[in-house]
Amino acid sequence: MDLSPIAEEYLKAISTLETEHARPIRTVEIADEVGVTSASVSSMIDTLDERGLLEYTPYKGVELTDDGEEIVTTLVRKHRLLETFLTEQLEYRLTDVHEEVDRLEHHISDEFAQRLATFLDDPTIDSHGDPIPDTALTVSEESTYTPLTEYEVGETVVVAQVPGRDVAIREHLFENGIDPGTTLTIDDVLPVDLITVVPDSVAAPVSLPTHVARRIGARVPDQ
Incomplete structure (x- = not known):
């Protein structure tokens, strides 16, 4: 269409x-x-x-409608494949790639998207850790990662998924050394809806609002 x-x-x-x-x-x-x-x-x-x-x-x-959802899922597939290509092959920063892809996703064909997927070895997640719909436009509805808010003080985890849409949140996370692959330790959970974490790359506490931490997916190292 x-x-x-x-x-x-x-x-x-x-x-x-x-x-x-x-x-x-x-x-x-x-x-x-x-x-x-x-x-x-x-x-x-x-x-x-x-x-x-x-x-x-x-x-x-x-x-x-179902037809409307199909168009959106097709766009999501293209968007996440393009993000993966730009970050892995052209070394775009995660903070910059989303807006670039927002412009590109409307102008590539389904054939181009499929060739891109093949070139990238059919990735199942994008550079932010979000699932990429497959050729049948199916995508897992359940995250394989645990929200950062579910971990206890003292636990060490690896960041696997960060919010992709909100520019301000992305900038704050990346400026403080928090992106997919970052190992961090839960330092404190405060009663004012703040979670303090210590990324290994920064070695200084970073405070995150609970509503942001809830959108960060993490896993136990080597899991």
Whole structure:
């Protein structure tokens, strides 16, 4: 199905919001996510509804159809393959790669994505530790990693997955030496929704809000 990059961005935004809220998504929420006016969202909703990519229920909101979800999953596959290629082959920094790929993902074909996957040896996770949908567009719904918040003070873990979408969070983590592959020790859990960790590459305590630490996947070393 031939869609404009803007239409694909709307579908991605709706999918992200559906994952976060587990309910139909309101127009104003889409407008905030995409950064446009509610009037622009209403026009796009009509277009995507007519093409069978979402269903709109008055006074409730919109939900993606199976066809809409398939387009989003295809974009996710392309995005994560491109991120892996740029970081592994072209040495892009993790802090820079997401925005670069956001521009590229709309302009490569399914054939190109498959050739890229073959070139990369069919990776199953991307540079942030997120799963890459396979050729059948299936992806594990369950993370194989444990949230950082589940570990106890004194435990040493290896970071395996970091948030990929939020620029500010990515910058904060990477500036403090926390990225996939980092070994760190849980130093303290404070009653003000903060977790203190000590990355081996920095050897100085780093404080993380609990809501951020919860989105960092980790594993026990050599597990």
